[in-house]
Amino acid sequence: MTKYKLEYIWLDGYTPVPNLRGKTQIKEFAEFPTLEQLPLWGFDGSSTQQAEGHSSDCVLKPVAIYPDPARTNGVLVMCEVMMPDGVTPHASNKRATILDDEGAWFGFEQEYFFYKDGRPLGFPESGYPAPQGPYYTGVGYSNVGSVARQIVEEHLDLCLAAGINHEGINAEVAKGQWEFQIFGKGSKKAADQMWMARYLMQRLTEKYCIDIEYHCKPLGDTDWNGSGMHANFSTAYMREVGGKAYFEALMAAFDKNLMDHIAVYGPDNDKRLTGKHETAPWNRFSYGIADRGASIRVPHSFIKSDYKGYLEDRRPNSQGDPYQIASQILKTIASVPASAQVSAAA
Template sequence: MTKFKLEYIWLDGYKPVPNLRGKTQIKEYDAFPTLEQLPLWGFDGSSTEQAEGRSSDCVLKPVALYPDPARTNGVLVMCEVMMPDGKTPHASNSRATILDDADTWFGFEQEYFFYKDGRPLGFPEQGYPAPQGPYYTGVGYKNVGNIARQIVEEHLDLCLAAGINHEGINAEVAKGQWEFQVFGKGSKKAADEIWMARYLLTRLCEKYCIDIEWHCKPLGDTDWNGSGMHCNFSTKFMREVGGKAYFEALMAQFEKNLDDHIAVYGPDNHLRLTGKHETAPWNKFSYGVADRGASIRVPHSFVNNGYRGYLEDRRPNSQGDPYQIASQVLKTISEVPTEGYATAAA
């Protein structure tokens, strides 16, 4: 028997953006445990904005697990928060009721800032560094400093060792800003892995005395870029049938549901989606081929392949809850009937 360190991880009840929480218990198993072997576990919800002190019990229900490469015999356990009966989802549990479809694939591009001493990593104590331009995919000390790349490389290795489908990293447009990408099949799987990658990055930065700033526009009304979490999506129908007529019907439905999407695409998005800095205004919908200033960017590959493949919704922001984002995208797609398009696409 081996003693395993089970790190139960969940989202608290803070609004408008939940925080990641975690606590460890030790359990003995013959081998790396399965999800079915992991017990429910209680916690004090009054300390996480999920209960009152007079009735503070909440329950953690394991829903996904990963090896924890930073610990000997470690297990990362993604959990949903349940009521004391262990069966009823807590009101803050955004995962329990979302739409999910394993044939709908999602790729999230998570942007963020490294912060130290109250400012982006690499910013001077007063004022700003040189204007944006050389930092995006930049190389060299003057562009990326001497710590950031070390952290993102270590984070990449941690994610891969944990089995997270991490697909890439790059320095972003603003100094101190970076991005990683995660791909998953189905809303829950893709979102689980984004949250777990966020957890690993935040925990990793503890030893560097650096914080992660997830806010979508931390530098306010300036010419410095905000942070997004672009959502690439593709259904089985989009990949195998598609067609221009279906695409146009889908875009019409996205435009119709503009307010529903913006409502779950992350708080303070009006500060980021201004129509400047390669963004579409938050209250207008647009799409265009290779247009980084559109609400939805249509890849050349999509058009060249007979309007088949994937699309990129550029409106979700870096603070957004990927469970809600993926679910809303899937909801809008499901409202467009697919009957009658196969012949036209062929």
């Protein structure tokens, strides 16, 4: 038998953005455990905004499992928060109630800032560095500094070793700003892996005395880019059938459900979605071929393939909850009239 270090990870009850939490227990198994072997585990919800002190018990239900490459015999356990009965989802548990579709594919582009001593990594103690321009996909000390690339490369290796479908990294437009991409088939699976990748990044940067700033516009109303989490999405129907009529009906549905999307695409999005810095205004829907300033960017490959493939929603921001983002996208897709699908298939 081997003693395994089980790191139970969950989202707390803070609003508008939950925090990642984690605690470890040791259990013996003959080999790397399966999800079914992992027990429920209680925690003090009064310390995480998920219960009152007079009735503080909450329960962690394992829902996804990954090897933890940073620990010997380590296991990363993604959990849902349940009520004390272990069956009823807690009100803060968004994962339990989202719309899911294993045929829906999601690719999230997570932008963020490295922060040290209260300012973006590489910023001078007062004022700003040289204007944006050389930092995006930049190389060299003056553009990316001495430690950021070391961190993102280490994070990439951790994710791959954990079985997370990490698909790439790049330095972003502002100094100290970076991006990683996570892809998954099924909204729950894709969102689980995004949250786990965030967890691994935040745990990794502890040893570098660096924080991750996910706020979508940390530098306020300045000429510095904010951070998004663009959501690339497709369904089996979009990939296999598609068609111009269906695409136009889909875009009409996104337009109609504009405010439902903005409501779950992350707080303070009005500060980021200003119509500047390659963003669409938060209160107006638009789409365009290869248009980075549109709400939905339509790849050239989508048009060339007779309106089949994936689309990119550029409005979700870096603080957004991928569970809710993916669910809202699927709800809107599901609202497209059946007549549009019949027309597309004809």
